[in-house]
Amino acid sequence: MKGTVVLEGNDRDAGVVEEICAYLTEHPPRSFFLFAGAGSGKTRTLVEVLRRLTSVVPHESGGKLAHRLRLYGRSIRVVTYTKNAVAVISGRLGINDLVAVSTIHSFCWELIGGFNDDIRAALIAVKTAKLEDKRVEAAKKAKGISKTDLRNFAEIEAEIEALKAVPTFIYHPDKDTYGDGALEHGQVLDATAWMLLHRPTLRTILHDRHPIILIDESQDTMKSVLDALMKLAEPRGSGLTLGLLGDHRQRIYMDGHSDLPGLVPDGWAKPELKMNHRSQQRIVQLINSIWAAKLAGRTQPASGVEQHPRTEKTGGTVRLFIGRASLSTPEKRQKEAWVASQMQQAANSDAWATPGGFQSLALEHKLVAARGDFLNVYTAMTLIDPNAAAPSGRGENTGPSAARLVLHDLAQLAACVAADGSVNEFAATEVLRRAGCLEQLPADADQRIARTEEMHDAVVAFGVTCVKPDATVADVVAPIIKAQVFKVDARLLQQFADPTPPPAAPIPRKETETDDARRRRGWCALFKAPWTELERYRRYLAGQSELATHQVVKGSEFTHVMVVMDDDQSGGHQISYDKLFGATELGERDLDNIQAGKETTIDRSLRLLYVTCSRARESLALVLWAENPTEALRFARQESGWFAEGEVLEIP
């Protein structure tokens, strides 16, 4: 390019803001994909672009765009991944009526809310397509269509019939309270994607409101919505311009496209941020080499720019600790404390010896649940509602809505119980009053006293039971349900009253089960689980457990980080650190996927490792609990090329 100045050092990316402003103010404007790696400061870049395009910072072509937006009552839409990110961007921008910032869900609902006939048509079309896929899949099976398949088909058919009768839709995940018209997050996105493609009026509305849409974390944005928007933005000059910001190396959800950079149309601009402002040099080097690794079983390309640390960040500490996966959970906990003491010396920082001085990250929810001692409750909740059981990166999961009694109401009541089981009656009455339990008391004085006593006795029994160390969830909820103290979800009531034993769990990969059978297993497991686990599970849902998962820390950074990798407790076949570190062989399915060029366990595990390592500013401890420590040590020291001599240690 004529007159281009090549910038070096910390100013390497200084031209990117201007570059993006130029794409968006050209005639016609040009869509772009900004490759923004870990710690590259994409929020800052985004905000600076918006300031120029809305005349907050004087800018010649930005000023003209702002004038046009204002003239037609339009605005630039910014879509972020979390509510927290909405607050950060809105806060940095200040009051700006030319920019509307929201999560993808609010954006979609703003667009489609109220178009009830179209939403119904969309949902029926999506479900019909799902049914068709399931039928095709089942027909391909060697043994033919099973009874479970037929039950699954019938479940979807019933859902389609129920949708036909819904007059209005609202955006709320709780179907039990609000009926079939209550849409959960995924349904809102599915319906929007379908309507954008099949309802021209919606497209016109979108162009008219937001001629420019900028999407953050686009690598994790649900495929269907992204595809629909990308289609509308083509060809250039169509009236909609898209700006996607993202880093495919940090994709952690299966909702996103597996190779977004490869899908970006040729005509789009592809600016890049090459700096990593967050981490010390050693950590930036490590994440660069992790991504560049040529590993057996890797199918995803190593595309993406190599990052540069800031010139003053010349230090940083990295260590890999490898121990035996066969140790018990308490032993592992103890050894992880030893790792922290080693890091205190290696990084020369007392933060490693201070509670809360470093952040522990796990790669899987199940591992966090096992370490945090709430695995029974967690497993039960994932069976009851797999989509609501774990905290999401968006911070919107509060656990299965049907379990509200134990997750919310009884948590509040438990807070009024002292260690000896006695109940603070004043506080407990306040909890009952707030929950509306005292509204239905009979008018007749005698009946009123009798009912009040009944509730009081139930609360006392609850207090006595919930402090017993071996009390189960069933033991604790029994007096409350018997006396009908709280308004309890019908699903919980029905499951609690059902005396039948749980159905047998299906054999993994060989048998499937219906949703009803899965939920029944979940409820039975929940009622049997220790009551004390619930409190820990609730803290974890609220993002307050000591060990966090990568989902929760999306977009965050910490000075010192310990990443715990343990396949034993990783809860699935999707991820394997043993395989990544060469300590176990690739499985049959991986070999098939490699043949087919599809994503493998190695690809997924590598990306998770990349995301967690890139959260650290100063020092990073990786802890691998390996099935075959000798092999993992050999790989790490001699083959990976990721670590220097002395950075790999065996856990004694």
Ligand SMILES: Nc1ncnc2c1ncn2[C@@H]1O[C@H](COP(=O)(O)OP(=O)(O)OP(=O)(O)O)[C@@H](O)[C@H]1O
């Ligand atoms: N131009 C800059 N100069 C100095 N520091 C910066 C600059 N840009 C960002 N930073 C700092 O670098 C860190 C990383 O920035 P930020 O969190 O915005 O990155 P990000 O691109 O969103 O990263 P990720 O995708 O990994 O979450 C922050 O501490 C931020 O304050």
